[in-house]
Amino acid sequence: MSEKDRGQWGSKVGFILAASGSAIGLGNIVFFSANAYKFGGGAFYLPYFIALFVIGMPVMILEFGLGHSTRRAFPESLHEAAGKAGEFVGWWALMNASFITLYYITILGWVVGMFVGSFGHLWAEAVATPKFAMDSLPNPHGYFFSMLSSWKPVVYVALVWFLNGILVRRGVATIEAAVKVFVPLMWIFMIVLIIRGLTLPHGTQGLWLLFTPNFEVMKDPAVWQGAFSQIFFTLSLGFGVMTAYASYLPKNSDSTNNAILTSLMNCGFEYIAGLAVFSILFAFAMVPQASTLAMMFFIVPKGIGQLPGGEPWVIAFGLMFFLLLLLAGLSSSVSLVEGLASSLIDKFRVSRAKALTVFCVFGFVGSAVFTLPQVVNPGLENDGTMGLTLLDLTDHWAFSYGLLIVGLLECLLLGWAFGVSRLWRHINATSRWHLGAWYDALIKFVIPALILFVLVWAVRAEFRDGLYGLSYADNFTSGFRWMAQSPLFILGFWLLVTVGLAAGFTLKGSYTSKRGKA
Amino acid sequence: MMRRVALAFLLLAVPAEAALASRTIEVSGSLRAGEPASVRVLDDDGTPLGGAEVTAVYRPASKVSREITIGTTSDSGSLAWTPVEAGIVTLTAAPAATGGETPSPVSRNLSVLYPGIPWQGLVVLLVAGFILYGGVVRGFMTLNNPPPRLPPDT
Numbered sequence: 001m002s003e004k005d006r007g008q009w010g011s012k013v014g015f016i017l018a019a020s021g022s023a024i025g026l027g028n029i030v031f032f033s034a035n036a037y038k039f040g041g042g043a044f045y046l047p048y049f050i051a052l053f054v055i056g057m058p059v060m061i062l063e064f065g066l067g068h069s070t071r072r073a074f075p076e077s078l079h080e081a082a083g084k085a086g087e088f089v090g091w092w093a094l095m096n097a098s099f100i101t102l103y104y105i106t107i108l109g110w111v112v113g114m115f116v117g118s119f120g121h122l123w124a125e126a127v128a129t130p131k132f133a134m135d136s137l138p139n140p141h142g143y144f145f146s147m148l149s150s151w152k153p154v155v156y157v158a159l160v161w162f163l164n165g166i167l168v169r170r171g172v173a174t175i176e177a178a179v180k181v182f183v184p185l186m187w188i189f190m191i192v193l194i195i196r197g198l199t200l201p202h203g204t205q206g207l208w209l210l211f212t213p214n215f216e217v218m219k220d221p222a223v224w225q226g227a228f229s230q231i232f233f234t235l236s237l238g239f240g241v242m243t244a245y246a247s248y249l250p251k252n253s254d255s256t257n258n259a260i261l262t263s264l265m266n267c268g269f270e271y272i273a274g275l276a277v278f279s280i281l282f283a284f285a286m287v288p289q290a291s292t293l294a295m296m297f298f299i300v301p302k303g304i305g306q307l308p309g310g311e312p313w314v315i316a317f318g319l320m321f322f323l324l325l326l327l328a329g330l331s332s333s334v335s336l337v338e339g340l341a342s343s344l345i346d347k348f349r350v351s352r353a354k355a356l357t358v359f360c361v362f363g364f365v366g367s368a369v370f371t372l373p374q375v376v377n378p379g380l381e382n383d384g385t386m387g388l389t390l391l392d393l394t395d396h397w398a399f400s401y402g403l404l405i406v407g408l409l410e411c412l413l414l415g416w417a418f419g420v421s422r423l424w425r426h427i428n429a430t431s432r433w434h435l436g437a438w439y440d441a442l443i444k445f446v447i448p449a450l451i452l453f454v455l456v457w458a459v460r461a462e463f464r465d466g467l468y469g470l471s472y473a474d475n476f477t478s479g480f481r482w483m484a485q486s487p488l489f490i491l492g493f494w495l496l497v498t499v500g501l502a503a504g505f506t507l508k509g510s511y512t513s514k515r516g517k518a
Numbered sequence: 519m520m521r522r523v524a525l526a527f528l529l530l531a532v533p534a535e536a537a538l539a540s541r542t543i544e545v546s547g548s549l550r551a552g553e554p555a556s557v558r559v560l561d562d563d564g565t566p567l568g569g570a571e572v573t574a575v576y577r578p579a580s581k582v583s584r585e586i587t588i589g590t591t592s593d594s595g596s597l598a599w600t601p602v603e604a605g606i607v608t609l610t611a612a613p614a615a616t617g618g619e620t621p622s623p624v625s626r627n628l629s630v631l632y633p634g635i636p637w638q639g640l641v642v643l644l645v646a647g648f649i650l651y652g653g654v655v656r657g658f659m660t661l662n663n664p665p666p667r668l669p670p671d672t
Binding site (some may be wrong): 012013037038039040041043045046049087202205207208209211212213214217220222223226257260261264265267268271281282283285286287288432450500 | 577578579580581582604605606608627628629631632635636638639640642643646647648650651653654658660661662668
């Protein structure tokens with residue numbers, strides 16, 4: 001396939017908007033604030049900022065440089081760098097990213113539902129919830145769980161998959177056109193939310209809560225672990241998306257500048273999102289939970305519901321908040337869909353329309369599983385419905401572990417098997433900022449060591465705490481219980497499917513024969 | 519992107535809040551770190567609740583929360599309290615057991631103000647903002663200006 005057939009970004013600004021739009025997602029708006037609060041606000045921000053430079057930017061440069069030098073999607077790029085083993089890691093990363101895409105789009109479906117609710121029902125005092133142990137629940141909990149225990153989210157999920165299909169139908173051309181509207185709108189909406197938050201009584205005090213360092217709390221290694229994993233997740237590293245996007249860049253693109261710019265835009269957006277959310281938290285004395293969903297669907301909407309000025313303002317800000325989430329989510333989900341589509345097209349030479357149709361149809365079915373409305377937990381001690389429980393468990397493995405494992409393998413393959421100096425020499429040829437031997441040390445030693453530290457810390461906590469308050473030892477000694485056994489069942493399913501599919505895609509066909517090089 | 523979804527979902531907090539709504543905690547004073555304030559606990563019918571043990575949890579529901587027992591309310595239901603740090607605080611009043619029965623506690627979230635502008639917070643805010651947005655501006659300025667020795671865009 002020629003470079004022309006593959007497509008190319010229409011402009012460098014378009015590429016930066018797309019890459020930053022991919023990185024800026026639901027997590028930037030709500031999870032950053034939830035995580036920052038969880039680790040002490042100001043005690044979190046400094047380690048997070050250090051992590052941006054130590055781990056975030058270097059891995060971003062690595063992924064951009066890989067895509068730019070090979071001009072191929074993630075699996076083929078890694079194939080060129082490290083042979084079949086590299087290709088397998090690339091496909092496994094994409095399979096893991098596909099799992100995440102499935103439930104990410106389900107969450108976007110719920111965002112659509114909350115957007116619909118923002119026209120009125122969401123702001124009522126309470127909603128009847130007869131399927132749960134409580135006859136009614138105060139909003140926004142009531143509206144959210146009443147929606148989840150119905151089949152409406154299936155329709156919303158179908159809509160979001162349809163939108164994704166439309167936005168990726170002509171590859172980077174349609175993605176670029178969409179992000180040129182979405183990303184500026186996201187910034188405008190967020191700035192309006194900041195102004196509203198900071199002008200609330202004592203809203204500015206939220207700034208000090210977020211930024212005032214607490215050196216005593218910073219001595220806790222858990223704070224650093226949280227900050228380093230946050231930076232990895234927020235920049236969309238380990239998805240293979242950045243490599244796919246960079247493969248569509250012109251040959252003389254400055255990979256270092258692009259990576260730094262994308263990273264700074266992402267963290268700049270998180271900076272202002274933190275200002276908006278912390279000002280609301282402080283003004284209304286709200287205690288957030290370290291959960292994206294709780295922050296997105298309960299805490300911030302609850303704050304919006306208390307805004308002064310009457311119902312019209314509440315409705316207006318509610319609509320704007322959920323539209324902001326939808327735009328941020330779509331600009332990320334299209335990159336995930338494109339990451340897989342471009343890889344399938346590169347290897348199997350299928351048409352874009354065929355690759356997208358297959359992925360969107362299977363994707364819709366997968367996302368619909370996470371909307372299953374059967375109530376499995378009427379007392380709402382944990383997740384409530386079957387779909388939400390499955391989503392929670394899948395996220396636990398695919399997101400918390402999958403991405404970090406990909407990042408680790410990527411650094412090891414490119415650092416040791418391929419030789420990172422070959423990559424930075426290529427990057428330096430078209431960049432203003434030159435990389436050197438220090439970059440070798442970062443990719444080969446420092447970053448793998450940091451990722452290993454985060455992973456070991458997470459596994460340690462896993463064995464100590466288990467999930468849903470049940471340790472894994474209890475899982476084996478107390479007989480079969482759905483909530484106790486399901487984490488391990490989902491772990492097995494996730495590993496089996498992702499490893500199996502990755503192996504299948506790696507072994508089926510070859511890049512050289514498809515291109516007639518052999 | 520997002521991460522870690524629903525664990526610790528604050529779901530139980532909803533019915534719990536409703537159940538605890540009968541007793542109340544009132545706080546008067548500036549509610550500023552380091553400055554004295556007065557806490558008053560009232561029973562269901564609005565009468566002062568004496569003998570209730572009051573605790574303050576700083577940074578509640580975080581990995582780095584800190585719980586401090588303030589003391590026990592007097593017969594008038596009052597207690598002096600000087601918040602030791604600014605931020606979000608949960609006050610909980612646990613009424614004394616009566617007749618072998620332990621009444622349910624009452625909680626309230628409060629925002630304790632900073633005594634002034636914390637200079638360390640201001641420095642982090644400004645430096646981080648300068649680096650992030652200064653870097654973005656610099657990056658965009660050089661975006662379409664490749665190094666001079668490079669061939670034109672392909």
